[in-house]
Amino acid sequence: MAVESLETEIDTAVRVVHLASSLCVKVQEKLHLPNGGHVKSKDDDSPVTVADFGVQAIVSWVLAEVFGDQNLSIVAEEDTEALSEATSLGLLGAVSNAVNEALSEAPKYGLPKPVKPLGSSDILKAISRCNSVGGPKGRHWVLDPVDGTLGFVRGDQYAVALALIENGKVLLGVLGCPNYPVKKECLSNGGNQAMKTKAVAGSVSKGCVMYAKKGSGQAWMQPLIAGGFPESATLLKVSSVDDPVLATVCEPVERANSNHLFTAGLANSMGVRKQPLRVYSMVKYAAIARGDAEVFMKFAKSSYKEKIWDHAAGVVIVEEAGGVVTDAGGRNLDFSKGVYLEGLDRGIIACSGQVLHEKIIGAVYASWESSSL
Numbered sequence: 001m002a003v004e005s006l007e008t009e010i011d012t013a014v015r016v017v018h019l020a021s022s023l024c025v026k027v028q029e030k031l032h033l034p035n036g037g038h039v040k041s042k043d044d045d046s047p048v049t050v051a052d053f054g055v056q057a058i059v060s061w062v063l064a065e066v067f068g069d070q071n072l073s074i075v076a077e078e079d080t081e082a083l084s085e086a087t088s089l090g091l092l093g094a095v096s097n098a099v100n101e102a103l104s105e106a107p108k109y110g111l112p113k114p115v116k117p118l119g120s121s122d123i124l125k126a127i128s129r130c131n132s133v134g135g136p137k138g139r140h141w142v143l144d145p146v147d148g149t150l151g152f153v154r155g156d157q158y159a160v161a162l163a164l165i166e167n168g169k170v171l172l173g174v175l176g177c178p179n180y181p182v183k184k185e186c187l188s189n190g191g192n193q194a195m196k197t198k199a200v201a202g203s204v205s206k207g208c209v210m211y212a213k214k215g216s217g218q219a220w221m222q223p224l225i226a227g228g229f230p231e232s233a234t235l236l237k238v239s240s241v242d243d244p245v246l247a248t249v250c251e252p253v254e255r256a257n258s259n260h261l262f263t264a265g266l267a268n269s270m271g272v273r274k275q276p277l278r279v280y281s282m283v284k285y286a287a288i289a290r291g292d293a294e295v296f297m298k299f300a301k302s303s304y305k306e307k308i309w310d311h312a313a314g315v316v317i318v319e320e321a322g323g324v325v326t327d328a329g330g331r332n333l334d335f336s337k338g339v340y341l342e343g344l345d346r347g348i349i350a351c352s353g354q355v356l357h358e359k360i361i362g363a364v365y366a367s368w369e370s371s372s373l
């Protein structure tokens, strides 16, 4: 497939992630208000918010408008179960308000808007349309509406992640990072320990959107600006650091999601000296892609199956920015098997370059025997 034929796809994906990120910013600002959050717990006890449903609804609605809903396949994290409960009327109303407010701004992002505000049934339809399970054949959009929902509800890092897969390969990826400013210096501690954004006065952008097309050799970053689509984009490049002593390793905040002890042992054995940077969500991939960190490692419990929407967009952006992403056995991640990254060998390793990557894979082999994952 020729790269040029993806122009409409990438353009639409980038624009809708900007729009979706603006919805998230507004919802996150309201989280501290009484019931402003409407935060619910899902069956697995993870939180779900107005933003998760709102983003899924607007991305689904826009993709259907632009590409038609006939053969549209969207694999996404949320379903309408939690929204359809009798106790969820307030939540559904809040989702509806957020979606219609965002879509009324869509023309400022170069996107279509509905002729009249969407009703609850339109919104439920848009969310439930995203029930594809992907697979090895055909085109599938892959969406994590709010990745790192825990970070989102804690006022911290989170990401909107949209990718397009064709015949099992990721063709393009877009990551909206509303609390990850274009300039690392706008993070408290310069991004060295915490990744929270400083309260920045004035109109300085608090976030960014990154995107890449497979095989283009280029990954791009735009500032997330209030009320519209930015004019400019800058090229991303991974860090050139290949000495573990100088390298920054990032990993999930939650120890339930990755074995911190195991990764600390790995890092130590290869000579890493800096403390790990713990960050919620796919912002870790974003940090590798633009050179704020050199390594991202995630080793979940062996019973946990990684989902494609948690990685697809981040992987293509890191690769096109010059980095390497594999499982802990050094193999490419397999996006062709449906919702899960089937066959994943132990963990995920994203690196700025081959030298560090080979050292980590070597360290995994050396230390795996003694681990108790």
Ligand SMILES: Nc1ncnc2c1ncn2[C@@H]1O[C@H](COP(=O)(O)O)[C@@H](OP(=O)(O)O)[C@H]1O
Pocket (backbone or CB within 6 Å): 046, 077, 144, 146, 147, 148, 149, 150, 151, 251, 252, 253, 254, 256, 257, 258, 279, 280, 281, 282, 300, 301, 304, 307, 310
């Ligand atoms: N037990 C577990 N082990 C590993 N990953 C998990 C997990 N439970 C949930 N996750 C995934 O980890 C993601 C958050 O990543 P991180 O820990 O890097 O911030 C979650 O995304 P959501 O927040 O979109 O559900 C979820 O997909």
Ligand SMILES: [Mg+2]
Pocket (backbone or CB within 6 Å): 144, 146, 147, 148, 309, 310
């Ligand atoms: Mg996720």
